[in-house]
Amino acid sequence: MLRIPGMPLLPGTLFRDVGKHHYPKPQSLLNYQGLSMLNDRQQIAQVDSSGVVDISCPPVGAASVFPPRTGPRMPAWLAYDKKVLRFSAYFKQTLQEVYHAPYIVRKVKIYYFLEDGTLEISEPKVENSGIVQGCVVHRQRVPKAPPCDNEFMSMIDLNVDTTVQIFDRQYHITDCDQFTREFLNRRGVAVPDPVPEPEDPFMAARNRVIAKTKSSRDPKHAFAQFLKYDRQILRFQGYWDDRTEFGDVRKLELCYYLSDDTVEIKEAHIRNSGRDGPTVFLKRGRLPREFDGMLLPGQNTPVTLLNVLGTSMRNVRYCIDPLNVGHKEIYYYTERDLQIGAVINVYGRAVVITDLDPFTQQYYRERFGIEDFSPLPVPTREEDCIENNSEDQELPPYNGWGSYEDSVGNCISVEPKPPTKDFKKFIQLDRFVLRFGAKMLSTIKENCDRIFVISFYLSDDTMQILEIAVRNSGFLGGEFMKRTRLEIPGQERFSCKQPQYYMPWNFFIGATMSLKDFIFHIVSADEYTLLYMEHHPDQFPHANIENIMNKVRRALETRMDDFLGSCVPSCSDLESKQNVFVSYESFKGALIGIMGDTISDHEIISLCRHFSAEQVPPEACKRENVRAAAHLELKRALWNAREDLMEHFHHINPTNKPFLPESKVRSTIRGCRLPFSLELIDNILSILNRNECGDIEICDLMNFIDVSCGKGCDMPPVNLAFELCPKIPFLNKGRIVDFACFLRKLGLPIGSSDMVASKAKKVGDVEAGAPATFNPEEHHAQHDDQSDADQ
CATH class of the missing domain: 2.30.29.170 (PH-domain like)
Known part of the structure; x- marks a missing residue:
């Protein structure tokens, strides 16, 4: 609306502005903290995140040589939120009550808040200063010193090595933090290096007094x-x-x-x-x-x-x-x-x-970084050294009472003590027994037909001799010699040296030994004994294949043609044949003919067993018997956690594979606490269906232990650990020798004479050789047939 100057505001004296098109209703009042007041504040300036604005000055649209910056623009309170400039400063204050000090130095921290241009001064607390410390100036906008008191302090007024006046007090700024220094440098403000702070005379004098009163005692260990x-x-x-x-x-x-x-x-x-x-x-x-x-007592005390x-x-x-x-x-x-x-x-x-x-x-x-730790020798006096070797100690001769160990114990100690036994050896070799079949050598004809079993116990090196009863022989059989240690004959009985006893390596097939004035000739050994000796070749030289092959190789270096002619008399090209078999008797006769007494029967048997052509038959284990034994154990333990077993299999086999490795199946059976012994678990896993990789079928296992799925056969009362699937030893090992494999292992060149031959023999056409193991039942049957024929 337009009005005529000098005319009252009456109707008819006003004229409408024809060019006005905008009719706003400005908000001139506001409600601040419950009070209505005139809104005369300026609009908040919009700045970018890297700019600096003075809150007290309105934005001026002056021309700039730089182009306007592109990007989002934020208000100052948001761009500088939680950004504070911190300066270290001090001021001097004179106190009348301070003794021998003209002034004190009070150190403060000056904080400048960029978001609103406010300033705060705080004094760190000093122990026993006697002055109220803490906030010196609360956060507010601080005016400048006169004559510019109509303006407020900004960050341009604060810098290192400058003095500022804040409310009639002079503050000298000495340092700033790293953020403040970098912020001012980016804004083009040069920040000097830190300046040292002056020493407080009052605190220096007080520290000197405290040092005098401080105790000189050593501090206690932390x-x-x-x-x-x-x-x-x-x-x-x-x-x-x-x-x-x-x-x-x-x-x-x-x-x-x-x-x-x-x-x-x-x-x-x-x-x-x-x-x-x-x-x-x-x-x-x-x-x-x-x-x-x-x-003296009380002379060395921690305190006085x-x-x-x-x-x-x-x-x-x-x-x-x-x-x-x-x-x-x-x-x-x-x-x-x-x-x-x-x-x-x-x-x-x-x-x-x-x-x-x-x-x-x-x-x-x-x-400390020390690397050389070479020990130093300990000095001794040679003339004072007394040699005390119990092994070379000379003892009185054996008097015949008790054993030799009893006499040694009486000589060493005044108090008689029983001989100590090797308990570690007893624990390791308990129930390890080597059994040999033997015959007695005697001038009496009847004694030569007697058959004995010599048992050697490895736990204490004792032996026992049992006689096998033979029909119509006149001997009852039974225990021939009780279990005891035997000395090797030919030693002086009443001597100072410890006698030599029979040890395990003294027993082998073909050995002749004198036991209690009876001469025995070992003719056989059971399968366990042969396997034990083959698995411990360092203790039994007659079962050491490497030593035996070296001995045979040295003996056949010059007589290889004779040996080949004795084993395979048919003449043809031996090297053209891959499989050449000879019987035990032919192989033994050829070796004895060349080597004579230098090779024992046990060494020949070890060679034949090592190069045996027979295959070990699989162990016989019936599925129905094992299933009946498993169902019996499940019913006896009232086990009904089949769903838990299925859940466990699903947990370890989330993809539902039909086959799982044997190790996982075994651990699952034991983890789910199925009432099966270790032997029964082995029998169950041995008869379950497997794939070409040897993994076990899970479905077959679940059907196998399902009691409701069909009725199994009745289980006889037997020992499941030994009689369910008996481990029958393979007694025919070594009857047929793989002669081609033996020659390859021997490594000697084969001559070109006509006597070098090959003779491919079938296993059924081989002449029956002497058994390598001792079988008492077979001997009984042969003896009974011969007795009936004589009658």
């Missing part, structure tokens, strides 16, 4: 040292050379405790040294470096007490002497003083360190 090094001990080996009259070299063990820097020394008593009693050479405590003599009040014992008051007058400082040994070759003064005794344990070596390697 509790952190105990927590860090608890149970960590450095062990050193050393000696004390006390080779005076009636003295000796004393071997010591020094223990240094890192938790409290204490030392303990123990003495290592040598056997038969004549020293008994406790081994503590020095009880645990701190070890001083110098020792001038024993101190002073009586500052009263003359009698009733009205007294004690205090600790801070100066500790008259106290002599004592230096103690630490881990830095202990090393190989160091001489330690242990209250007047020189202890030399010679060696240390692996933990101590690692500690010194990591802590």
